[in-house]
Amino acid sequence: MDIAITGATGHVGASLVRKILEQGRSVRVLVRNDLRAIQGLDVETARGDVLDPDSLMKLCRGVTTVFHLAAKISIVGSEGGMVEKINIEGTQNVIEACLRNRVQRLVHFSSIHAYSSHPKDQVIDETRRLALDDDEFYYDRSKAMGQLEALKAVDRGLNTVVINPTAVIGPCDFKPSRMGEVLLDIYHCRYPALIDGGYNWVDSRDVADCALAAEKKGKAGEAYLASGTWHHVCDIARIISEIYCKKTPRFATPVWLCSLPSYCVLAVSKMRNVTPKFTPYALKTIRSHRYITHEKATRELGYTPRPINDTIRDTLEWFSAQGMLEQNCR
Helix, strand or coil, rough: CCEEEEECCCHHHHHHHHHHHHCCCCCCEECCCCCHHHHHHHHEEEEECCCCCHHHHHHHCCCEEEEEEECCCCCCCCCCCCHHHHHHHHHHHHHHHHCCCCCCCCEECCCHHHHHCCCCCCCECCCCCCCCCCCCCHHHHHHHHHHHHHHHHHHHHHCCCEEEEEEEECCCCCCCCCHHHHHHHCCCCCCCCCCCCCEEEEEHHHHHHHHHHHHHHCCCCCEEECEEEEEEEHHHHHHHHHCCCCCCCCCCCHHHHHHHHHHHHHHHHHHCCCCCCHHHHHHHHHCCCCCCCCCCHHHHHHHCCHHHHHHHHHEEEEEEECCCHHHHHC
């Protein structure tokens, strides 16, 4: 067995598995319940999760490389401590399984949110300090601490590299992801107006390519930003409108006007035990991390993200093939 993957049923994981199989390599994936992303693929499955050390030992046995993608993403908060447990303790468990099985390489997937968003007017690169302060949001701090654990493992003899993706969109988004939902909401005109802000968007396939390049060429103990290009959400709406010749929301509501409602949405969602799309943290993210460079990944790994128009077209065509686009909206 060549490769083991946690988080293979997630968005980037689904793209990564397919690219590895295209290379003719064997893959073992850690799975729980939702297997749509790997259905029909020639992979070996191992039941368990990152909080179960025994299942991780079985996952990592006899493999040369482990890609650790499993994470708990949250715009709500700690979610009963699960954000910290999965993103920190889960990473520690993966590291221990790699060390005990003498895995040759760990590619750890972190996030742009592992880096502090301040100062906002300076370009973010891999030298930016991690978001380790106590006042950082739960998710950001958990990803920073998980990244720190992965890098510290180098001192214990584990050949580790870190990938930091930005806002990921792209095909093979089965669930769909939060960013995938943003595209679907814009396409279906589910909101009369958008929020004044944007993201650094990157294609899931490019992130997978970056990870595979890091496996081969990445330097132990180094992190690589897998970013794309920043675009306002109104730019995304315009691109969708041009591709499909349809109306999309164009008006952008100021963030300050959305602030109070976002707290109300968060409170109601907690009472109803549902996941909201719109929270104070979501407002923070749409106004931060604008200036990000992938120069290091390009220089050392040959990383070259594709144009945003290609990504949006491919993503929506994939959603359409899955029956996730309402045809009368075109």
